[in-house]
Amino acid sequence: MFEQITGMTVAAMDAALAPLMQFGPMVSLFAVSAVITVGITLLGRLLTNNKAVKELRTKMQELREQMTAAQKTGDKGAVNRLLEQTMLMNNEFMKHSYKSLFVSLLVISIFLPWLRHSYEGLAIASLPFALPFVGTGLNWVVWYILVSFTIGWVVRKMFGFD
Numbered sequence: 401m402f403e404q405i406t407g408m409t410v411a412a413m414d415a416a417l418a419p420l421m422q423f424g425p426m427v428s429l430f431a432v433s434a435v436i437t438v439g440i441t442l443l444g445r446l447l448t449n450n451k452a453v454k455e456l457r458t459k460m461q462e463l464r465e466q467m468t469a470a471q472k473t474g475d476k477g478a479v480n481r482l483l484e485q486t487m488l489m490n491n492e493f494m495k496h497s498y499k500s501l502f503v504s505l506l507v508i509s510i511f512l513p514w515l516r517h518s519y520e521g522l523a524i525a526s527l528p529f530a531l532p533f534v535g536t537g538l539n540w541v542v543w544y545i546l547v548s549f550t551i552g553w554v555v556r557k558m559f560g561f562d
Contacts, residue, residue, distance in 0.1 A: 406513045413514040425522050429540060431513070433547035440507050441555050456493045456521035460486060515540060 420428045463486045470478035519540030527536045534542060555561070 401485050409510060410517045412515050414518070415510075417514075421518070423459050425519055425524050425540070426543070429515075429519055429524055429543055430547050432511070433544045434551045436507060436511055437548045437551045438555055440504045441561065443503045443507070445559075445561055447499045447503060449488075453493065455463055456489055460489050460493070463489070515544065 417428075420431055422428075423431075463482050467479055467482040467486065470482060522540065523537035524540055524543040525538040527534075527538065530536050538546070549556065
């Protein structure tokens with residue numbers, strides 16, 4: 401059943417992205433990677449309550465400072481109480497982070513079979529030198545990761561995302 405769903409997804413994406421494939425693997429994979437990354441970044445931004453995340457960060461920083469002061473004075477009761485509060489806030493912070501992670505994994509799991517189907521075995525870019533673990537050619541996975549990190553960083557800086 402998984403193979404059928406994957407096959408249908410790959411066929412649909414082949415049809416939808418066929419015009420893009422004429423530009424060659426480097427350009428087409430760059431474009432697809434950029435669209436996926438921008439989409440994931442924007443969805444993560446929409447799903448995360450940034451005001452609550454900022455407040456949690458501020459409170460966690462205040463608690464850390466209070467805990468450091470309590471440790472210096474040797475007040476173990478205050479340290480334990482502050483540590484408990486920090487753990488509760490950290491759990492809340494992680495709930496916000498997991499929303500973005502879940503969306504990212506969902507989007508990637510949709511595109512990953514098509515990317516593998518379309519670019520498996522192709523040398524996307526050739527390097528004039530050899531890199532450890534990579535060699536002289538970049539495969540689709542390495543190219544996707546490079547593009548995703550770069551585009552993600554640029555988008556977050558451009559729009560002031562944290």
